[in-house]
Amino acid sequence: MLHYDLTNRLPVDVDGFYGNFGGAFIPEELKAVVRRLDAEYRKCISDKEFLSEFDRLMHEYVGRPTPLYRADNLSRKYGAEIYLKREDLCHTGAHKINNAIGLGLMAKRMGKKKVIAETGAGQHGVATATVAALLGLECDVYMGAEDIRRQQPNVARMRMLGARVVSVENGNATLNNAVDAALAAWCSDADNAFYLIGSAVGPHPYPEMVARFQSVISFEIARQLEESTGRRYPDYVIAAIGGGSNAAGAFYHFIDTPGVKLVGVEAAGKGIDTDMSAASLSLGYEKVLHGARTMVLADDNGNVQEAYSISAGLDYPGIGPLHAYLSSAGKMDVLAVTDSMALNAAFELTRSEGIIPALESSHAIAALEMMRFKPDDIVVVNLSGRGDKDMSTYMGALESQILDKM
Numbered sequence: 003m004l005h006y007d008l009t010n011r012l013p014v015d016v017d018g019f020y021g022n023f024g025g026a027f028i029p030e031e032l033k034a035v036v037r038r039l040d041a042e043y044r045k046c047i048s049d050k051e052f053l054s055e056f057d058r059l060m061h062e063y064v065g066r067p068t069p070l071y072r073a074d075n076l077s078r079k080y081g082a083e084i085y086l087k088r089e090d091l092c093h094t095g096a097h098k099i100n101n102a103i104g105l106g107l108m109a110k111r112m113g114k115k116k117v118i119a120e121t122g123a124g125q126h127g128v129a130t131a132t133v134a135a136l137l138g139l140e141c142d143v144y145m146g147a148e149d150i151r152r153q154q155p156n157v158a159r160m161r162m163l164g165a166r167v168v169s170v171e172n173g174n175a176t177l178n179n180a181v182d183a184a185l186a187a188w189c190s191d192a193d194n195a196f197y198l199i200g201s202a203v204g205p206h207p208y209p210e211m212v213a214r215f216q217s218v219i220s221f222e223i224a225r226q227l228e229e230s231t232g233r234r235y236p237d238y239v240i241a242a243i244g245g246g247s248n249a250a251g252a253f254y255h256f257i258d259t260p261g262v263k264l265v266g267v268e269a270a271g272k273g274i275d276t277d278m279s280a281a282s283l284s285l286g287y288e289k290v291l292h293g294a295r296t297m298v299l300a301d302d303n304g305n306v307q308e309a310y311s312i313s314a315g316l317d318y319p320g321i322g323p324l325h326a327y328l329s330s331a332g333k334m335d336v337l338a339v340t341d342s343m344a345l346n347a348a349f350e351l352t353r354s355e356g357i358i359p360a361l362e363s364s365h366a367i368a369a370l371e372m373m374r375f376k377p378d379d380i381v382v383v384n385l386s387g388r389g390d391k392d393m394s395t396y397m398g399a400l401e402s403q404i405l406d407k408m
């Protein structure tokens with residue numbers, strides 16, 4: 003069994019700032035709650051018993067380590083050594099469970115009776131509902147009405163697991179509105195309830211906690227690469243960024259490793275020259291959203307703009323402060339991938355490797371098409387989740403033949 007190294011390697015200061023980004027911009031009534039959370043977190047993350055329970059659940063329950071698969075067919079096509087980190091094989095079908103276990107164990111230790119979560123694609127809702135069932139906690143999941151419509155299989159799973167799925171009708175009824183609603187619910191019940199956030203966003207210490215629990219991904223990549231290639235680090239790590247948790251986990255142990263290029267892929271929706279995208283790094287402004295200063299899609303008057311992406315998990319107008327910092331400091335390259343590029347990549351991966359990816363992960367696969375490699379480059383793409391939840395979108399695309407290569 004692996005013993006994960008969750009020590010802090012993030013470029014974050016004591017106030018939770020990553021350069022200009024991050025911090026904790028929260029209402030007065032939450033300040034004491036967040037202070038207690040921070041103190042409990044520092045205790046947990048250095049406590050042997052907590053860490054060994056985390057290691058055990060990663061191994062026996064989540065199914066870690068997930069494979070690092072050398073994709074020979076993709077490698078031939080792109081002229082590099084391409085590896086897929088198979089987070090799609092985690093229990094519940096995506097990386098979200100890694101963080102949900104870490105935060106769930108904390109909620110339990112703090113004596114909380116209930117967890118509150120928001121969800122977009124439904125993957126974090128399912129992960130939270132799963133952990134709540136496992137640990138005997140009540141669970142309320144806030145989800146935009148539009149996302150409830152497009153992610154039915156995950157809604158059914160949450161209900162079966164015993165969670166209450168709360169439909170959020172505000173705005174364009176997607177993830178941004180669900181986060182607002184979950185934060186409000188937490189504010190009004192902070193003594194009983196633990197906010198189990200689903201991405202590397204929100205007020206400090208949430209982005210740090212989420213990144214450190216997700217760091218299991220890059221911890222494994224380094225060891226698995228060493229075993230198969232003799233080298234502990236790749237030339238490229240590519241990951242899709244919604245709020246940034248799977249990317250943070252895949253980058254974590256390589257953030258300061260010379261020679262490793264980090265590539266974050268955001269959703270360009272219908273194109274970054276339209277007003278229908280979720281490309282907060284390419285198009286956003288510095289602004290406070292959901293408790294942190296970060297890059298946010300906003301209109302000319304500074305109002306937060308609704309995001310758009312075919313992928314519910316990337317359909318968010320902000321991004322975690324770590325990624326805003328990495329991008330502004332030139333430590334991470336940013337690519338923007340459109341809906342149709344992502345759909346094409348999903349079919350390409352499925353037909354060439356027999357792996358049906360989540361729409362979010364398909365954005366990372368599509369980035370390969372936009373890059374140029376040397377034949378001996380080692381490229382790791384983080385395959386954040388599996389595509390079961392997106393089958394109706396994929397079949398719709400097949401029927402309307404918007405795929406240019408099929």
Ligand SMILES: *Cc1c(COP(=O)(O)O)cnc(C)c1O
Binds near residue numbers: 098125126316388
């Ligand atoms: C939620 C989700 C994402 C996007 O969230 P991050 O926090 O940016 O990782 C990506 N892929 C899958 C499969 C997801 O479920």
